[in-house]
Amino acid sequence: MSTTEKVLLAIDVGNSHTVCGIFRKQELLWHWRLKTDRKKTADELAACFHTFLTMQGLHFTDISAAILASVVPTQLLAWRDFCKARKWPLVVVDKTISKCGMEIKTDHPAEVGADRIVNAVAAFTRFRQAVIVVDFGTAITFDCVSSANEYLGGVIVPGIAISLDALSSNTAKLPRVDISTPPAQVIGGNTVDAIKSGLLFGYGSLVDGLVRRIKKEYLPEDPVVIATGGMAEIIAPYADSILHTDCMLTLKGLQLLYEENTPA
Numbered sequence: 517m518s519t520t521e522k523v524l525l526a527i528d529v530g531n532s533h534t535v536c537g538i539f540r541k542q543e544l545l546w547h548w549r550l551k552t553d554r555k556k557t558a559d560e561l562a563a564c565f566h567t568f569l570t571m572q573g574l575h576f577t578d579i580s581a582a583i584l585a586s587v588v589p590t591q592l593l594a595w596r597d598f599c600k601a602r603k604w605p606l607v608v609v610d611k612t613i614s615k616c617g618m619e620i621k622t623d624h625p626a627e628v629g630a631d632r633i634v635n636a637v638a639a640f641t642r643f644r645q646a647v648i649v650v651d652f653g654t655a656i657t658f659d660c661v662s663s664a665n666e667y668l669g670g671v672i673v674p675g676i677a678i679s680l681d682a683l684s685s686n687t688a689k690l691p692r693v694d695i696s697t698p699p700a701q702v703i704g705g706n707t708v709d710a711i712k713s714g715l716l717f718g719y720g721s722l723v724d725g726l727v728r729r730i731k732k733e734y735l736p737e738d739p740v741v742i743a744t745g746g747m748a749e750i751i752a753p754y755a756d757s758i759l760h761t762d763c764m765l766t767l768k769g770l771q772l773l774y775e776e777n778t779p780a
Contacts, residue, residue: 521540521580522540522541522580522581523538523539523540523578523579523580524538524539524540524579524580524581524582524583524771524774525537525538525539525579525581525582525583525599525604526538526539526582526583526767526770526771526774527582527583527584527585527586527595527770528585528586528631528634528766528767528770529552529584529585529586529587529588529591529592529595530552530587530588530631530653530654531552531587531588531653531654531655532551532552532653532654532677532746533549533550533551533552533653533746534549534550534551534552534591535547535548535549535766535767536548536549536550536565536568537764537767537770537771538572538574538579539767539771542771544764544767544768544771546568546572547764547767548568549746550564552588552591553591554588554590554591555590556591556594557594557597558594558595558597558598558601561594561595561598562598562601565598576602579602579604580604580605581604581605581606581607581774581778582599582604582605582606582607583606583607583608583609583770583771583773583774584596584599584606584607584608584609585608585609585630585631585634585766585770586608586630587629587630587631592608596608605778607773607774607777607778609630609633609634609770609773610630611625611626613773613777615773615776615777616633616637616773616776617637617641617665617776618633618636618637618640618661618665618666618667619665619666619667620633620666620667621666621667621668621669622667622668622669628667629657631651631653631766632649632651632657632659632670633667634766634769634770634773635649635651635659635744635765635766635769636649636659636661636667636769637769637772637773638765638766638768638769638772639659639661639742639765639769640661640665641769641772642742642762643740643742645663645737645739645740646661646662646663646734646737646738646739646740647660647661647739647740647741647742648660648661648727648730648731648739648740648741648742649661649742649743649744649765650723650727650741650742650743650744650745650748650755650758651743651744651745651748651765651766652675652676652743652744652745652746652747652748652750652751653675653745653746653747654675654677654678655672655673655674655675655678656672656673656674656675656676656719656723656745657670657671657672657673658670658671658672658673658726658727658730660730660734660739661739662734662737663737671726671730673722673726675747676695676715676719676747676750676751677747679715680692680693680695680715683711689707690707690711691707691708691711693708693711693712695712695715695716695750696750697712698712698716698753699712699713699716699717701713702717716750716751716754717754719751719754719755720751720753720754720755720756721754721755723751723755723757723758724755724756724757727741727755727757728757740759740760741757741758741759741760742758742759742760742761742762742765743755743758743760743761743762744761744762744763744764744765744766745763746763748761748762748763749761749763
């Protein structure tokens with residue numbers, strides 16, 4: 517990669533997984549997904565990330581700057597140290613960020629997760645109308661933005677992996693199942709299909725039900741619904757209300773916020 521090109525590292529640290537992306541201008545060139553380890557140090561991050569870069573023929577010196585959103589405080593510090601050791605200018609998405617281009621109209625704006633603001637910014641920039649972002653992460657979040665580009669708040673639901681873990685660990689005979697292969701119908705003819713049906717059709721119906729109720733509070737606006745997150749593509753076919761899916765929405769939002777908060 518040319519040393520004259522400005523290359524951005526975008527880092528989204530979630531409770532279960534961390535997603536990183538390499539941008540050249542507005543183009544997402546590569547992205548990686550790794551398990552979030554709350555105890556991982558800056559040196560361990562460096563060793564892990566060096567492997568990712570090497571796979572693409574890249575080196576730390578190819579990166580010009582970084583932007584970070586984290587919901588895990590210990591990893592926020594580790595990633596800060598990691599970037600500082602490489603002398604990368606770093607933008608951190610938190611309550612101190614100077615420009616997000618969106619008014620936060622919640623009761624306590626500082627409590628809103630960084631990833632939720634990033635998703636809201638990315639979705640509104642894409643559609644330029646009222647929007648609901650459904651993010652399928654450790655928790656499933658619904659983030660609501662008005663047509664006036666105002667973050668209104670949202671809904672938080674326990675995620676699919678949490679439900680799977682609770683089901684298998686708190687029952688004597690119910691197994692942990694792989695939901696990547698769908699059941700043939702809603703009525704499961706065996707235990708595995710019954711669990712799959714409950715999770716896939718159940719969460720799809722949950723999304724549709726909540727979106728229907730949320731839209732009543734948007735009247736007369738009609739928000740578009742977009743899904744993101746690690747489980748988005750699995751659940752989206754079971755939720756009629758989801759019109760778009762973009763698993764890279766958070767990384768794209770980070771790139772937009774970096775451009776807003778750094779000199780041209």
